[in-house]
Amino acid sequence: MRTLSKSKLLAFRQCPKRLWLELFRPELRQDSAQTQASFDVGHHVGDIARKLYDQQCTGQLIDPQVEGFAAAFARTKALLNSPQPVFEAGFSAGGALAFADVILPLTQDGKLQWKMVEVKSSTSVKDYHRDDAAIQAFIARTSGVALASISLAHINSSWTYPGGDDYRGLLIEEDLTSEAFGREAEVKNWIADAQLVSCVASEPNRGTGAHCSDPFECGFLTHCRSQEPQADYPVQWLPRIQANELKALIENDATIDLRNVPDALLNDRQLRVKAHTLSGEVFFDASGAAADLIGHPLPAYFLDFETIQFAVPIWTGTRPYQQIPFQFSLHYLAPSGELTQQAFLDLSGADPSPAFAQALISACGDSGAVFVYNAGFETARIRELSERFPLLKDALLAINNRVVDLLPIARERYYHPSQQGSWSIKKVLPAIAPDLRYDELEGVQDGGMAMTAFLEAISPTTIPARKAEIETQLLKYCGLDTFAMVRLWQFFSGNNDL
16 A cells, blocks of 8 residues: 555645556646745745744654655654654654644643644634645544644735744644544545555546646646647637536537637626637727726826745834835826836845835826836835835825726727737737837746746846845836836827827
8 A cells, every 4th residue: 555645645635647647747837936836835934833842942853855755754752752852753553644844742640642834924823734644643543643733834915024033923723633633534535545546557647627726736737738628719718607507518528629619608808808819800999998098198107116025024114015116116297298117126145125205206207197016016015115104105095096096998998819818917918019029038037936036136146146146037028017007108198299
């Protein structure tokens, strides 16, 4: 019988085919940059948790990758005879194995018992965390551990970092003991069923669907899709698939092509996408777009932010996962038609927020529309800055009062078949201004890359030459975002001669 790790059992819970591929075709797995980033975040939160749960520095860390699994299990057993925190304690029983993030000694009725804590980088307890805890508890108890309780510790998103490497309060616990201990029969069945899958000689037959991203993005999705018929016009191009009947058609009836979706199931925007995708014709309500913009005469400002977020804050006064703006680009279009640009970028490694707020106020002037693309993002960041810096509150909120969003205009007035159901600026821009290309930028081509580049730039190990290279790439990327908005404004307003 194969001994299955907790991660393999959770993979089985998501999809039996995923488990089989994890076991027999791991080379087909393609984790996205986002998935890898989430792994890195989890490791960092785990490091902080060890410090928080071991204030006296008496804890022991087990590393199965260095020690080997057999030695890790033996060392765990030995350590559990004495009262000290143990990190990554390993257990194996009932055809499964697991390693606990934190296990803490308790004394009850004169006997040594243990409290297990699973540490997660999320801001709440998810359903799959409950499965995780149930598996951990079952394996530990079956292996003979005197487990008194099990909790899940997650990020407290309302906590504010006081500075000085003081992370007390970053994590909050939720006790899952009763629930986890009461699911032993379920866990036994999961292990038994997963063992059956592990004995199958060929890949299980299961199509792709919503389960491929719930609760995790599956790294085998590309492989699984390659085994399925490919649609000329995929139903995934339909925006915001929320109606139950439409979802059922896609999931249960395996409808994959737009041509096979009845019009009666689609809303107006979805109908537009279907009709113009299939016809290949562009939809453009030019008069409507111009009318939307006529109330905002020049001068005009075009604004875009780049932000970074940390599960474990590094700057005093910031919260976990708070979006901290470190860069903006602003194009200014004067009544004369003259176009100029200003930019802010802080790669010092210090909190960029104070200087960012001051520079933004200075750059935006006192009057004129401030155009953005998806206003909710920029206005939320400005509002957060106003809360952090009360002396700048009035000036910052005055900018918010001038914001005009180009995204609703694009959604309502324009659609090109090449957009494939998306109105992201990176989909709309090539249709309207094909001479502007994000994919021709060097190094940084999207927001995720901008975050990664920023982190590299502020790292103490990054040499000056590389830092300067990143600075150039970030300035070009963010500058293209705002110049793209200028071109969209010109197209929608009909002022193409400016």
